[in-house]
Amino acid sequence: MIGVFAGPADRGDAADLAGLLGPDAVVPDGPVKIAASNLWSRLDAAVFFLDAGSVVRLIAPLVRGKDSDPAVVCVDRRFAVALAGDAAALTRQVADALNLAPVVTGGPSVDSVLDDLAEQLDARVEGDVAACVEAIEAGEKVVLRNPLSFPLPALPPNVVADGENATWVIVVDDRAAAAKKNVLRIVPRTLVVGVGSTRGASATSIGAALSELDAQGGLDLRAIKAFATLDAKADEPGIVDAVEDWGFWHGDTADLLTFPTEELAEIGVPNPSSVVRNSMGTASVAEAAALRGARQIGGGAPVELAAEKFKRDKVTVAAARVLPRGRLALVGLGPGPAEERTPRAEAEIRRAAFVVGTPEAIEAVTPILRSGTEIRHGGATELAASGAAVAFVAFGAGPTLDLPVNADVIVVPGVGDG
Template identity: 85%
Template structure:
């Protein structure tokens, strides 16, 4: 939704501009300040018929971060000024419509696209995000490698899957790699690490065994999403303390999942142990707990054993991976106007590489589509099953699926339920 805000003297100009901006533009009733405050969290863009100083004072208390702030521009007699968010494109568009001069501070906010990518993948960025963003913004070729096949949003056209002359490379992977210049690594949290130990093993021993997942298993420990073990080991101080130590050094927290031994005994593993079976009642703790944890946290996604068990100093560790699959968001646009659209629905539309729907439904959300988003009128399920990030939009209560889809499916209320 684009809000066009103006005082009484300029409401006519605001209404004229809203008509030119399309169905997503609204002119809220009432005074400018309370209207902006009321609608702020639901705005994709805001046009303020105010001088720059007044506009800055109005929006300053509302600004949070560049990923969530709407694009904000202000309009005076001669200029359209980009103030906040990814506002340059909106400033140019409004200036063209009003025959005024755009005032912008730079190119599109590519770094926000990279930030959003990190957030969407629940990932850690390793490298110079600002330098990579600057290269993309300058139009330089940037290679993106996505070996595990994560569903990605639409990216700028100079971010390509291959190319020998690229100045930068983006790698999305949970495997360990040496840091290199002009390489931005995005490390998603995909790994569940299973841990077993003898009674009394120290946190130092558990930590040393975890390090083997990097040294021998080739996994990036920042990709750990959770730890898992048998219920009998839930209060083992060495395991509990090692999990806390991991959180301290990585500035994050990870859950310690625990499972009954009879549940672990049902999990097939490549390296069962008769010794462990005789003492624990299950042929595996580390591998079985990792796989069982991945099953639970994957919510039906495919899983695999990313690292078979390593044993060191009476501690055994293994890692399972939740494999990515496509994402399909089912979004009902409802009978309501665009100003009633929920922020979550708009966020799902922006994160999609493909938006599918009737021409009328696509037109209703056109202002939300970022550059490079592909529009289709059918085939949403097939696209998601092939690993794409897809938003399926429809009027009314929303689209439904008759057949199961091999993808993560989220149902998003597209309009406020009032």
């Protein structure tokens, strides 16, 4: 949601601007301070028809941190000013719409790129982010290792895939690794852990079995997205408590997915058990539940068994991985002017490693591209199918393509598109 805030004298201009910003923009009723306070936690961006000093004083009690606060732009006399957050693109859009001069201190910072990357991958970050960012911004060589081939946004040219004498290493992986100096780990939540246990198994014993996924399976437990088991185990106290304990220790929550016996019985696993089949009606609980849960949360993405079952203290656990696949954003640019692009469209363009379109469409979006973005005039589907993050841009109602089989496809129409 984009909040456009204005006093009575500017509400007409605010309404006109909201119309140009698209359906996500609203002009709240009532006093600006009260309206902003009520909506703050729900906003992706905020535009204030107030001078910069007044906006700073107004939002000061509301800000909590860059991970949660909206981008803030103020319309101040003859200027549109990027005041807080990643507001550069929106500032230029507001300036174009209102025929003002944009005031932007610079492009997106490296730390915002890393923040975006962590958000896109639903990832946890381990390491000294500030020091890594400082090295990148200083132009030092930084190696990026991405062994599972996650679709990543454009990164500065000094962030390279391999090489020696790097001052920092960034690793994007869900597998366990010892903490090392000058290594920044980004841990995507890709794993579903299947759990089977005897009746009455304790949360402690289930937690001990989970630790085997780290110690023997080589998986980072922070990468767990969900747990899965049989329907009959949905209210098993030990399993329920173990899931809650995981959330407590990792500062997060994970769903407990449950499936009927007949569904799990149909899933092929590497380690079926005749004993489990005779007692439960399925040859596998942990491995089958993990694979079935991964398919559910993967939304069509391929899955694999990341760790075969481990048994400990009458508890069995296994883990399945949702494999990454490419991302293709079909972005409509509207009739042409920058104000016809929605903030969501610009966000998709900036998160792509490859931007594909006609020379005219590429020229229109060049001011908002991140450093390191590769420009192409064709091959969008092939790039996405190979695992890349791609934005295909076109004027009017937006591009249409033969969609790739192995890619997530996002359609973002421009303002005024059907």
